[in-house]
Amino acid sequence: MIALSVDSLQRSAVRKVCVRLVPFVGLMFFINFLDRTAISFAGPNGLTADLGMTAAQFGFASGVFFLGYIFLEIPSNLALNKFGARLWLSRIMISWGIVAALFAWVSTVNGLYWLRFLLGVAEAGFFPGAILFLSQWVPARHRSTVLALFYVFQPLTTVIGAPVASLLLMAHGAFGFDGWRIMFIGVAIPAILVGIIAIFYLDDSPAKAKWLTAAEKNWLTTELSREVRPAAEGHHVHAGAALMSGRVWLLCLVYFGFIYGLYALAFFLPTIISGFEVQFGAKFGLLEKGLITAVPYLPAAIVLYLWSRDATRRGVRAWHVGIPAVVGGLSVPAALYMNSPAMVMVLITLTACSIFAALPNFWSIPSRFLSGAAAAAGIALINTIGNIAGFSAPYITGLVKDLTGSYQAPMYIVGALMLMSGLIIFAIADLIRSNDEEPVVLKAVEAFE
Numbered sequence: 074m075i076a077l078s079v080d081s082l083q084r085s086a087v088r089k090v091c092v093r094l095v096p097f098v099g100l101m102f103f104i105n106f107l108d109r110t111a112i113s114f115a116g117p118n119g120l121t122a123d124l125g126m127t128a129a130q131f132g133f134a135s136g137v138f139f140l141g142y143i144f145l146e147i148p149s150n151l152a153l154n155k156f157g158a159r160l161w162l163s164r165i166m167i168s169w170g171i172v173a174a175l176f177a178w179v180s181t182v183n184g185l186y187w188l189r190f191l192l193g194v195a196e197a198g199f200f201p202g203a204i205l206f207l208s209q210w211v212p213a214r215h216r217s218t219v220l221a222l223f224y225v226f227q228p229l230t231t232v233i234g235a236p237v238a239s240l241l242l243m244a245h246g247a248f249g250f251d252g253w254r255i256m257f258i259g260v261a262i263p264a265i266l267v268g269i270i271a272i273f274y275l276d277d278s279p280a281k282a283k284w285l286t287a288a289e290k291n292w293l294t295t296e297l298s299r300e301v302r303p304a305a306e307g308h309h310v311h312a313g314a315a316l317m318s319g320r321v322w323l324l325c326l327v328y329f330g331f332i333y334g335l336y337a338l339a340f341f342l343p344t345i346i347s348g349f350e351v352q353f354g355a356k357f358g359l360l361e362k363g364l365i366t367a368v369p370y371l372p373a374a375i376v377l378y379l380w381s382r383d384a385t386r387r388g389v390r391a392w393h394v395g396i397p398a399v400v401g402g403l404s405v406p407a408a409l410y411m412n413s414p415a416m417v418m419v420l421i422t423l424t425a426c427s428i429f430a431a432l433p434n435f436w437s438i439p440s441r442f443l444s445g446a447a448a449a450a451g452i453a454l455i456n457t458i459g460n461i462a463g464f465s466a467p468y469i470t471g472l473v474k475d476l477t478g479s480y481q482a483p484m485y486i487v488g489a490l491m492l493m494s495g496l497i498i499f500a501i502a503d504l505i506r507s508n509d510e511e512p513v514v515l516k517a518v519e520a521f522e
Contacts, residue, residue: 082288082289082292083292085286085289086279086285086289086292086293087211087215087218087219089284089285089289090210090211090219091218091219091222093284094207094210094275095207095219095222095223097271097274097275098203098206098207098223098275099222099223099225099226100226100267101162101166101199101203101267101271102199102200102203102223102226102227102230103226103229103230103233103234104166104260104263104264104267105166105169105196105199105200105264106226106227106230106234107230107234107238107260108169108170108173108192108196108260108261108264109138109192109196110230110231110234110339110340111173111176111238111256111257111260112131112134112135112176112189112340113135113339113340113341113342113343113344114235114238114239114242114253114256114343114363114366115176115242115253115256115257116131116135116340116343116344117343117344117347118242118252118253118256118343118359119242119245119251119252119253120185120253123251123253124179124180124181124182124185125182126182126185127471127475128344128470128471128472128474128475129468129471129472129474129475130182130471131344131467131471132340132341132467132468132469132470132471132472132474133186133467133468133471134182134185134186134189135189135336135340135467135468135471136336136340136463136464136465136466136467136468137186137189137190137193137464138189138190138192138193138196138463138464139193139460139461139463139464140190140193140464141190141191141192141193141194141197142193142194142196142197142460142463143193143457143460143461143464144194144197145193145194145197145198146197146198146201146456146457146460148197148198149161149165149197149198149199149202152198153198153202153205157277158202158205158206158209158275158277159271159272159275159276159277160272161198161202162199162202162203162206162271162275163268163269163271163272163275164268165195165196165197165198165199165202165268166199166264166265166267166268166271167264167265167268167269168195169192169195169196169199169264170261170262170263170264170265170266170268171195171261171265172188172191172192172195173192173257173260173261173264174257174258174261174262174265175188176188176254176257176261177250177254177255177257177258177261178254201456203223204220204223206275207219207220207223208220209278209297210278210279210293211293212293212296212297218385220433221377221378221381221382221385221433222378224377224381224429224432224433225374225377225378227429228370228371228373228374228377228425228429229370229371229374230370231339231366231367231369231370232367232370232371232374233367234260234367235343235363235364235366235367235370236360236363236364236367237259237260237363238256238259238260238363239359239360239362239363239364240360240363241255241256241259241260242255242256242359242363243359243360252359278294279293279294279297280294320501321439321451321454321455323497323500323501324435324438324439324451324455324501325454325455325458325459326458326493326494326497327394327398327435327493327494327497327498328435328455328456328458328459328462328494329458329459329461329462329490329494330398330462330490330491330492330493330494331398331428331431331432331435331459331491331494332459332460332462332463332466333462333465333466333486333487333490333491334401334405334424334428334466334487334490334491335428335432335463335466336462336463336466336467337466337467337470337483337484337487338369338421338424338425338428338487340466340467340470341467341470341471341480341483342366342369342421343362343366345480346362346365346366346414347362348480349414349417355414365414365418368418368422369418369421369422369424369425369426370425372422372425372426373422373425373426373428373429373430374429376426376429376430377426377429377430377432377433380393380397380430380434381430381433381434384433384434384437390502391498391499391501391502393430393431393434394431394434394435394438394494394495394498395495395496395498395499395502396495397426397427397428397430397431397495398427398431398491398492398494398495398498399491399492399495399496400423400427401423401424401427401428401431401488401491402488402489402490402491402492402493402494402495403488403492404420404421404423404424404427404488405420405421405424405484405485405487405488405491406484406485406488407420408420408421408424408484409481409484409485427491428491431494439451439455466487469483469486470483470486470487473486
């Protein structure tokens, strides 16, 4: 009877966390990714023409966001620990919402560069902070469910955000603003409003949550405190050893390949779709372009959930990360040889599914051979290298397009880097044991506790 009671209490507490916190923090992530990638919708719909930008300049403007983000990510996380996740995540949202709104008044290329840089500064620390916040609410054995559900909001951002952005672009002329300027205001306002709501909606810990019963609070607090003690014992591990580890740097290369593909797709897909009109003689309205842009991401969200659920059941294996990398690496250049927009989008959809299937499962790998301070240092290094890919992908894509006159060479680069990621994963398959006691997707985030 006692075991049954504890099991029932456990299910009730975790269910309440999933229902109350995951959708709201997921909404914050949704707005975060939409504001980060809004420039991709503005570019082919007036921004680049009005500012007289080349593809390389557009790529640099897209990527310079990550320079500010990289430099302030660690200080932001330290501030989060000092001031509490509730206040700090709210501050981040309100800050980036204000900066995002300022894009509506940009008039020069250099002004766009500075605003993108400041947007990265404002957003710094949000993603790892949100992951840390959610991981502090449930024991390790339940984090695969909570964090995989959270991660689903990233592809859904484009599924919903692309049509919404298109509708805002269609408001061209309202209040004397160009459509792309109205769009920036439209996606910025929700960040400010939700940031304010978060101050009152979120709680810093289970012990402070009024929506949990006393028994649920006690169970969560007890379980989480049990995990903190063993984690603390591992902090004697030298963090510098992780930074010098060849295996860590191999994982950096793997993650670089995935993030390169993710942001090359995110920032240039709307532009590529606009190019269908010249390449295939097709004609699309603004809303149609938005809906086409959204097409790859709905299947990607479904595949992410199903693939992660399989990885949770079996334990993450090399093929859970390697197969998507290889499929994505092959599908990108294959899209170049299709003779219709529909077939191009089928292969781009396959690429998107591959990227999102691999990313959540990738994060279970570092904790297989790192612990304590070494894990924190190693994971921070991997994430930093990934953010460098976020800068280089749009810039290199635009630069190579300018030099060659087409997106063929840039897409070959994306394919090659994703294939590199897959080959490395299979080469270090011994790090990914299938018999783990707790096959938890994204388990590596525990190191930040």
